Amino acid sequence: MKPVLILSFLFLSCYGHAQPLVTVFESSQGQSTATYHETMEYYRSLAERTPHITIKEAGLTDAGVPLHFVVLDLDAEFDFEKARKAGKTIILINNGIHPGEPDGIEASMMLMRDYALQPQYHALIENTIVAVIPVYNIGGALQRNSHSRANQNGPEEYGFRGNARNYDLNRDFIKADTKNTRAFYETFHAVDPDIFIDTHVSNGADYQYSITHLATQHDKMGGEMGSYIENEFTPKLEALMGKKGTDITPYVNVFNTTPDHEGFSQFLDNPRYSTGYTTLFHTLGFMIETHMLKTFDRRVNATYHFLEAILELAKTDGQRIRQLKVRQSESIKPGKKHALSWRLSKATSKQLKFKGYEGEMIESKVTGQSRLLYGRNKPFVKNIPYYNHYVPAKEVEIPIAYIIPQGWHEIIDRLKWNGVDYQLIQKDTAITVEVYRISKYNTSSSPYEGHYRHNNVQVVVSTESVSFRKGDYIVYTDQFAGRYLVETLEPEAVDSFFSWNFFDTILQQKEHFSPYVFEDVAWQLLQRDKTLRQEFEAKKKVNSEFANNWYAQLDFIYRHSEYYEKAHMVYPVYRWVH
Ligand SMILES: [Zn+2]
Incomplete structure (x- = not known):
């Protein structure tokens, strides 16, 4: 199904509104995207027309404007807890994390309208709740321009990648420097989705596809959910997209070279990224990247098809996904090994039937050196290797609990924002615990997302009796947020709080000798x-x-x-x- 304008006019008779509900994308024949205010106005208008849609508010963003999410529920209850108990599948779609990439903003507006207003589609979503963040990076969306996406083929105007404080929100999911991320936490944990989708537009290589997917890395997700993503969900999704006439392939993770000889490897979505974060809470996550050089019209339609395919999979596989999520959440147990970082294994590869364009290196008129040129008139279909197998680079044994002295309130805040259960120590006491000393780390010499990050972190461990005070925090790992705890609190983990500079004061000696x-x-x-x-x-x-x-x-x-x-x-x- 393609979003169709004509159908919107049909609603007139059913709902009695004088004006059909048309998106900016539709009324501009695929040339323009809505501003932030137009987007919100559209959803308010949609919510007025149907009882199946409501708009909820989360906390403020850095722009001083609250984050909203729009919910489609045919039962008009909009109660996630109740829906979960009733066995409904919950989908969360995040748009405009990079507002210069607005394809999902437009596709979601049409999808929510079509599925809320057209009774013939209701059978598909009777057991599903769809929550949509219309625009996540509101500050970026308010900075409209026509040039910051230098490689992109439309729309005419769009927002900027950085948020109101120039943070890239798709690197902020662990450190939570921004209010946007805190509002996202509130939304995410209220919705507690079974499936999470984050919509983007690519940079990088050229090829025939309009859309590519970045699934949660399946080895990193692990367990039955990991195998299910790799062996069932993704193949089904690709087949559904093929049926809709919109072929999809894994994100083509190469820069300034073509993938047709060496092949390419899967993008590793560490916890700082959206689907890396949602993995910590056992949610099946997909990022999509439409292709920057395809027209806006074609990209938005490809995104619409993808979101529709997700609704179809939620109907057929929803129960299975919900069960896998529960089992996944129960798999984090004290004493078990857990990976803190990953490396690509080239020991095995998949053959990918890839639809690319021939690339050649020619002399640059600008630099006189060689440059890459894709031959759009030289399409090919080739079998190329695709490396999507990652193995643990570092592992740790999961402790029974972490104990955090109350003074480290920035850490404690983040745990609370993420729904972590904890207990307070009732009286001053000494406990025998494992203590880490940081034995090695490197610090980047240039700032990255507001931080001089640490990497190659190494610790030595000793067992000691440590005095704790009344009010210090004991955080047990055997809980829903267990994985989040291990991957943020272990200093050697790739996106640990330590790596993001939360503990830099311990790296400096306070007293010296004369x-x-x-x-x-x-x-x-x-x-x-x-x-x-x-x-x-x-x-x-x-x-x-x-x-x-x-x-x-x-x-x-x-x-x-x-x-x-x-x-x-x-x-x-x-x-x-x-
Ligand atoms: Zn993006």
């Missing part, structure tokens, strides 16, 4: 402590740089003494393992 005073103390320490003396002498022997650096020598003794502060490099979230 060398002329410490000289005498150091001498006494060496006399008293034979082991220390031997270590010190041995180090001088093997390390000439150390042997010639008096400050390094005093510092070595200081760090091995009781004067050295306990908090330095000690990660202040503790693992309770038995």
